[in-house]
Amino acid sequence: MLELREVSKSYGGRTVLASLSHRFAAGEFVAIMGESGVGKSTLLNLIAGLDAPDSGDVLVDGQPMSALDDDAATRLRRSRMGFIFQAFHVLPHLTLRQNVALPLLLNNASLARAGEMLAAVGLDGRGDDFPRQLSGGEMQRVAIARALVHRPALVLADEPTGNLDPDTAHSVLELLRAEIKASGASAIMVTHSHAAAAKADKILILSRAGLILSPNGL
Template sequence: MIEPFLLAVRALGKSVPGPRELFRALDLDVRAGELVAIIGESGVGKSTLLNILAGLDDADTGSVAIDGIVLGELDETARTRVRRERIGFVFQAFHILPYLTLRQNVALPLALISPDQAAASARAEAMLDAVGLGGRGDGYARDLSGGELQRVAIARALVHRPALILADEPTGNLDPETAARVLALFADAVRGNGAAGVMVTHSDASAAIADRVLTLGRDGLVERRGV
């Protein structure tokens, strides 16, 4: 059967040492062009869920499929290829490489999948400009504030037009004006490129741009009304 959703999560369960159950029987469907925000109290497993969706962590039970590809059925090499080609991830801790220029950091996803380095560099420059860092591609992470590093991380996550875009508190270090600009870019990337977007956030303003807002708890995800 052909899966109608770009992201399809079925009966996902995860516990952490303690032991402590984070969530169980979690289902999530996200269509192409749809942006979903996930909210919840600290410690409920929001970041862990994103890591599972990205294939960076394994669930105890259930499955994750991206465009019909079930991550749990892949070996590590194939899973890495899916991450490189189909997933963009905005990490809360940025993970900007200090020994690369900002342009090289943003171009990295393209450099890993395409031999056309000139095109990758040009695309990276365009993304830096889109997040308000145009003309700073030759700089390094040490020259940037936390908010600017966040924008570089977002540019890198979007540069290769991934099928699935994941974001862990994408505007947590940004002032309101920059946050609004970045959220608009994020939403446009999801909807304009027909990607599936999943964003974890504590911010009602950030969640308000989503097509759906879901609350994560031990029994899975519940749709939130009236955001």
């Protein structure tokens, strides 16, 4: 459902990605690792259509992102993608239920699933609480619920456990994998953590040579 075709991107004269091609299988949970500065977060931004490649194309469900205007790209992100960030990006002035319901509101969908997703991530009965009442691990659970509540086809996670202690990170990753598999979504997770990457179905290493399947999983 996702394909990169000869994607290149430079910033300030420095090439970050060069002629990158790869096809991601539907329903697969993929971890992408690589050295700092190699372009992992840039790649996620290109896949999401938040930035445009200098050349080449990103195809989602066979549709080139370059063929979409800003409004169409926004609609695609809202309906087909879910995002999980290292810094959570949970809105402090909204309750947990309101935070999780945001993608449903944007897609004019029933809000009932917000409560169901909070229960699925172990926060049943906490819908009226505010983010200030949560631990880091609980906030990441809210972020996972929000990313999956509208049943996206593609989940993009950028260092989702970078701010968590090892035990909490393990719990959050187990939850993330379980929820992705239950919903049948594809997922791409950028991470520097071998422990996090081990939860994925496949590990790819991003280098100047492109995306390479990691030998022996790590």
